[in-house]
Structure formats: structure tokens, C-alpha cells
Amino acid sequence: MKKKGLLVLGVIAGGAVAGTLAVAKEKLPEHLRELLELGMHPGHVFVDEGRDYYHNLKGPNGKTCATCHGQDGAKLVGAYAKMPRYYKDIDAVADIDLRIYKCMTKYMGFDPKDKKFKKKYLKTYRVPLATYVASLSNGMKIDVKIQHPKEKEMYELGKKVWFTRAGAREFSCAMCHMVLAGRRIRLQGLPNPVKAKSYNHWPAYRFGSDKMWTMEDRVRTCFRAYFLFLNKWDEKKDWVKTPPFFAKEVIAVELYMKHASNGGVIEVPGLVR
Ligand code: HEC
Numbered sequence: 359m360k361k362k363g364l365l366v367l368g369v370i371a372g373g374a375v376a377g378t379l380a381v382a383k384e385k386l387p388e389h390l391r392e393l394l395e396l397g398m399h400p401g402h403v404f405v406d407e408g409r410d411y412y413h414n415l416k417g418p419n420g421k422t423c424a425t426c427h428g429q430d431g432a433k434l435v436g437a438y439a440k441m442p443r444y445y446k447d448i449d450a451v452a453d454i455d456l457r458i459y460k461c462m463t464k465y466m467g468f469d470p471k472d473k474k475f476k477k478k479y480l481k482t483y484r485v486p487l488a489t490y491v492a493s494l495s496n497g498m499k500i501d502v503k504i505q506h507p508k509e510k511e512m513y514e515l516g517k518k519v520w521f522t523r524a525g526a527r528e529f530s531c532a533m534c535h536m537v538l539a540g541r542r543i544r545l546q547g548l549p550n551p552v553k554a555k556s557y558n559h560w561p562a563y564r565f566g567s568d569k570m571w572t573m574e575d576r577v578r579t580c581f582r583a584y585f586l587f588l589n590k591w592d593e594k595k596d597w598v599k600t601p602p603f604f605a606k607e608v609i610a611v612e613l614y615m616k617h618a619s620n621g622g623v624i625e626v627p628g629l630v631r
């Protein structure tokens with residue numbers, strides 16, 4: 359093995375952990391276990407909030423999501439199971455985070471140049487709306503197709519991102535999530551989201567930090583935490599660098615992972631550490 363490979367292994371304390379999909383019930387904090395037993399999932403608050411925005415948040419032109427997509431998301435049932443995918447109206451492959459942003463700026467009258475609105479979208483509306491829309495596909499099988507040339511291009515890019523070793527430590531997604539899957543890093547077991555089809559439980563509620571995350575949040579954070587986004591890494595400038603929202607590389611790797619999760623049954627919001 360190359361010296362670098364050994365170094366990488368040195369960072370990670372050995373220890374067998376089953377490739378965790380969602381979290382084993384026994385591992386949950388007690389108060390959460392009790393809530394779940396009462397049928398109360400902490401992530402449901404976000405679904406409810408998203409449902410509220412969906413019906414009541416009006417754009418400057420007076421439209422709501424329901425104006426076009428129907429009461430109770432009638433026309434979006436099953437949509438999340440097929441995303442990310444190519445959309446003709448925006449001529450791009452979009453994940454849920456980008457798709458909703460485009461609907462708000464293209465169809466509801468919000469100004470795409472308005473930085474304040476973008477910030478508000480990213481911080482306030484995005485996660486609840488994405489979680490609500492995703493929940494409309496609960497119980498359905500993931501069915502992402504790679505057909506349109508732009509989907510093919512993004513899929514190839516996603517695969518490349520997954521396997522490319524980059525950043526200060528020359529990690530790659532695959533390095534942690536395939537080669538080292540099952541081991542531990544910073545006391546966390548490393549899952550294999552490709553083999554385990556774990557896209558099925560995203561967006562997920564992270565009980566360690568009391569936050570709901572979409573897959574973009576998860577992937578962007580993995581990029582940041584391990585400095586993957588950079589080929590050359592400058593310690594002063596780039597200590598913590600997260601790719602921007604909607605970055606092509608992020609959506610591409612989501613497409614790659616979700617395609618690998620085809621057949622997995624959607625169950626959101628998930629529950630992760
Ligand atoms: C004025 C009409 C309009 C409004 C309002 C609107 N959208 Fe859309 N939406 C569209 C169109 C058009 C598409 C593209 C449909 C296609 O190509 O299949 C779309 C696509 C989508 C998709 C992907 C559907 C699929 O089948 O893959 C989602 C999810 C979505 N919108 C969510 C929302 C949400 C959430 C809101 C409110 C924040 C919203 N939209 C507001 C018109 C609208």
C-alpha cells in the first residue's frame with residue numbers, strides 16, 4: 359500500500375460497525391425512543407411546516423405551489439422518486455433544492471437577482487418544502503433514469519466525483535464510503551450509501567444537532583469536512599470550504615448515488631445521528 363493510504367488508515371480507529379442504514383433503535387437517545395414509540399417523529403415538524411408554505415406562501419405574483427401542483431401536492435406525488443432529473447423548462451438536471459428554487463423565481467415572481475430572497479430560501483423555505491415534497495413519495499420505489507444527454511453527462515460527472523481523490527488528504531467519497539465503510543471516523547460509523555441504497559431516508563433529521571438536512575446539506579458537508587472540493591488546498595485560505603448550493607458537482611454526485619439507490623423504498627424524514 360502507498361504511504362498515503364497508510365496515513366489515511368491511521369486517522370481512522372479500527373472497530374467493526376455494521377453498515378448503518380438509518381439508526382438502530384437501541385442507539386437512539388432515550389427521549390427520542392420514547393417519542394418514536396408514541397408515534398412522534400421529530401422530523402414531522404418540518405413536513406408540517408413545508409405543507410404550510412406549500413399552501414400559504416404567496417409569491418409576489420400571488421401564486422402558491424398549490425396553484426400549479428394541486429391541493430396537498432396532488433400532482434407531485436411520486437416526483438421525488440425520480441429526482442434528480444432533467445427539466446426542459448430550466449434546461450438543467452435539478453435536485454429537489456434547485457427545482458423548488460427555480461419554481462419560486464421562475465413561476466412565483468421572486469427575483470432571481472434578489473440576494474435577500476435567495477438567503478431566505480436557503481435558510482428558511484428550502485428544507486421544509488423539500489422535506490414535504492419528498493414525503494409525498496413515501497412508500498414508493500426510487501426510480502431514477504439516466505436518459506437525456508444532460509442526465510448522462512451529470513451521471514458521469516457524479517461517478518467521477520465519487521471516485522476522485524482530492525483535497526489536502528486525498529480522500530474521495532468512495533474512499534470513506536466504500537473502502538472504509540464499516541469502520542469508524544471521529545467515532546462515527548462510516549455508511550456505504552451506494553450499497554445500502556440509503557438515499558431512501560433523505561431528507562433526514564439529525565438528532566445529534568437537532569436539524570433537518572436534505573441530501574445537498576449532507577453532501578456539501580462531506581465535501582467541506584474533508585476538503586474534497588479542492589484540488590489544491592491552501593491551509594490559510596481554504597481551511598473550511600463548502601461548495602456553493604446547487605453546485606454541479608453536488609447535484610451530479612446526488613444523481614449518481616440516487617441512481618444506485620433505485621428500488622429502495624422512500625421513507626422520509628429519515629433519522630440519522
Ligand atoms: C406557475 C406554476 C408553478 C408554481 C407556482 C410552482 N411550480 Fe413547480 N413546477 C412548475 C413547472 C412548469 C415544472 C416543470 C414540470 C416538468 O417539466 O415536468 C415544475 C416542477 C416542479 C417539481 C418537479 C416535478 C416533477 O415531476 O419532477 C417540483 C418538486 C416542484 N415544481 C415544486 C414546486 C414547489 C414546492 C413550489 C412552490 C414553492 C412550486 N413548484 C411552484 C410550475 C410551477
Ligand code: HEC
Binds near residue numbers: 532535547556576611
Ligand atoms: C473522510 C471520510 C468521508 C468522506 C471523504 C466523505 N464522507 Fe460522507 N460521511 C462521512 C461520515 C462520517 C458520515 C456520517 C455517518 C453517520 O451519520 O453515522 C457521512 C455520511 C454520508 C452520507 C449519509 C449516509 C447515510 O447512511 O445516510 C452520504 C450520502 C454521504 N456521506 C455522501 C458522501 C459523498 C457524496 C462524499 C464525496 C463528496 C462523501 N460522503 C465524502 C464521512 C465521509
